[in-house]
Amino acid sequence: MKRNPGIIVDFTKGLWQDNPVFRQLLGMCPTLAVTGKALQGLTMGLAVTFVLVSTGIVISLIRKIVPRQVRIATFTVTIATFVTLADRFLAARFPAMSAALGPYVPLIVVNCIILGRQEAFTSKNPLLPSLFDAFGMSVGFTWALVVLGCIRELLAYGSIFGQSVLGTSFEPWVVMALPPGAFITLGLLIGLMNVIQKKKEARGKE
Amino acid sequence: MTAETEELAEQRLLEIRTSPHIRSPLATPQVMRGVLIALIPASAASIYFFRIQALLLILTSVVACMGVEALCQFLLKRPISVGDGSAAVTGLLLALVLPPGLPLYYVALGAAFAIIIGKQIFGGLGYNIFNPALIARAFLMAAFPGRLTTWLEPFTLKVVGSVDAITKATPLALMKFYSEPTPLKNLFFGNVAGSLGETCALALIIGAAFLLIKGYMDWRIPLSYLGIVFILSALIWKFAPGSGSPLFHLLSGGLLLGALFMATDPVTSPVTKTGRWLFGIGAGLLVIIIRNWGGLPEGVMYSILLMNAVTPLINRLTKPKPFGAAK
Numbered sequence: 001m002k003r004n005p006g007i008i009v010d011f012t013k014g015l016w017q018d019n020p021v022f023r024q025l026l027g028m029c030p031t032l033a034v035t036g037k038a039l040q041g042l043t044m045g046l047a048v049t050f051v052l053v054s055t056g057i058v059i060s061l062i063r064k065i066v067p068r069q070v071r072i073a074t075f076t077v078t079i080a081t082f083v084t085l086a087d088r089f090l091a092a093r094f095p096a097m098s099a100a101l102g103p104y105v106p107l108i109v110v111n112c113i114i115l116g117r118q119e120a121f122t123s124k125n126p127l128l129p130s131l132f133d134a135f136g137m138s139v140g141f142t143w144a145l146v147v148l149g150c151i152r153e154l155l156a157y158g159s160i161f162g163q164s165v166l167g168t169s170f171e172p173w174v175v176m177a178l179p180p181g182a183f184i185t186l187g188l189l190i191g192l193m194n195v196i197q198k199k200k201e202a203r204g205k206e
Numbered sequence: 207m208t209a210e211t212e213e214l215a216e217q218r219l220l221e222i223r224t225s226p227h228i229r230s231p232l233a234t235p236q237v238m239r240g241v242l243i244a245l246i247p248a249s250a251a252s253i254y255f256f257r258i259q260a261l262l263l264i265l266t267s268v269v270a271c272m273g274v275e276a277l278c279q280f281l282l283k284r285p286i287s288v289g290d291g292s293a294a295v296t297g298l299l300l301a302l303v304l305p306p307g308l309p310l311y312y313v314a315l316g317a318a319f320a321i322i323i324g325k326q327i328f329g330g331l332g333y334n335i336f337n338p339a340l341i342a343r344a345f346l347m348a349a350f351p352g353r354l355t356t357w358l359e360p361f362t363l364k365v366v367g368s369v370d371a372i373t374k375a376t377p378l379a380l381m382k383f384y385s386e387p388t389p390l391k392n393l394f395f396g397n398v399a400g401s402l403g404e405t406c407a408l409a410l411i412i413g414a415a416f417l418l419i420k421g422y423m424d425w426r427i428p429l430s431y432l433g434i435v436f437i438l439s440a441l442i443w444k445f446a447p448g449s450g451s452p453l454f455h456l457l458s459g460g461l462l463l464g465a466l467f468m469a470t471d472p473v474t475s476p477v478t479k480t481g482r483w484l485f486g487i488g489a490g491l492l493v494i495i496i497r498n499w500g501g502l503p504e505g506v507m508y509s510i511l512l513m514n515a516v517t518p519l520i521n522r523l524t525k526p527k528p529f530g531a532a533k
Binding site: 171173174175176178180184191 | 323327345348349350351353
């Protein structure tokens with residue numbers, strides 16, 4: 001795990017095989033709540049990327065001086081610091097997006113992906129692998145949210161990233177902008193991922 | 207007796223099979239055909255009241271359901287069993303719970319949703335948690351709330367030479383939002399606005415009687431369901447006369463259609479007898495709560511879907527104990 005190919009695997013596993021949303025089913029709260037529009041999903045993904053990578057750097061660097069008993073508290077304080085930075089930055093520079101995301105940016109503090117990566121990976125690994133792991137997970141999370149957001153936005157508003165695609169004659173599917181639409185889309189995507197994964201494994205065995 | 211028949215008799219005597227030993231002579235295609243026959247009166251009534259719109263809606267829904275089912279099974283490499291009639295029943299039931307005049311594109315979309323999400327995703331007939339026709343209606347209701355609550359007046363109420371179609375509120379909505387009662391006679395014969403199959407109570411009762419006589423339907427769920435609604439609405443009516451009489455509640459909305467044809471779906475309702483009583487009572491309670499204190503005028507669809515969701519729990523709760531088994 002400490003050599004170069006290991007580092008590449010640290011990065012790529014988050015994209016597909018251990019994708020935080022589709023394979024680990026972590027971070028469901030923002031996944032379901034903010035993917036009504038693709039841009040919101042992308043923003044949430046980038047915010048999580050910032051927090052995950054920054055926290056990863058800090059935790060990995062101080063991992064040897066943090067006593068085991070207080071590690072969770074240390075993780076949480078570190079995460080909360082970067083979440084506050086991200087939240088204030090969004091509120092200052094993109095007030096409309098900040099309002100649209102509502103409480104879900106501050107809620108990144110309790111996002112299982114971030115705490116989970118610190119506990120499972122960064123607190124046990126040096127800086128470089130930690131960085132690759134954090135980037136891999138972040139990209140995996142972001143693409144999942146963007147795909148979900150695109151599908152839901154397309155059906156709920158007839159547009160993708162605010163650009164009208166289906167034209168004015170399209171009657172929006174209100175349900176896709178609502179929570180049931182998030183659950184249906186996520187469920188179908190997870191099912192699709194499982195099918196693809198199974199086929200892959202079956203092919204690998206042959 | 208020849209040696210040959212003797213040998214055969216001996217073979218039958220010594221034959222060993224695994225359980226179940228007592229098999230019902232009823233097979234799926236036979237029951238489905240029975241349900242289709244039982245729905246003929248209601249379908250005919252809907253065509254009488256809403257004319258070509260009802261006919262097109264029914265045809266679209268049934269054909270789309272069967273087509274999507276065949277396509278799904280072909281793509282999933284499952285045995286193609288469109289011939290067993292379950293997709294046709296889903297299609298017909300879906301058509302009967304949709305408002306007349308709904309554009310056919312939405313009907314086909316609902317039919318595809320019923321078969322793909324409501325049934326095949328779970329593994330096909332017998333594995334689905336929710337009634338496919340109702341889950342499709344719930345989806346359409348959430349996706350296109352405006353379209354699903356636009357009701358046409360029956361053809362028979364129209365003044366000759368007037369415009370093509372007039373929208374009108376359902377009896378339950380009239381009662382809830384305008385305190386306007388509908389004559390019971392109209393409710394019984396179906397001369398009211400509503401979804402295709404829910405308007406004519408008489409046609410539904412005839413169909414259900416056929417199913418009961420044939421033994422295709424369990425009487426416990428309809429009896430407890432309708433009974434609870436009747437008793438509770440009578441109680442509420444006594445204290446709040448504006449809420450509608452018990453007979454009004456029995457005959458209006460989708461209650462009869464739901465209680466007789468949807469709640470009794472053998473796949474999505476409990477298998478035990480006690481469980482069926484519980485199912486009916488729970489669904490009846492939910493209907494009364496939604497109709498009296500909910501935001502919507504009608505609650506039959508959600509009552510059945512919610513009870514579908516707890517059916518596995520009811521089954522576990524009412525599992526019979528084997529005789530003499532230790533605790």
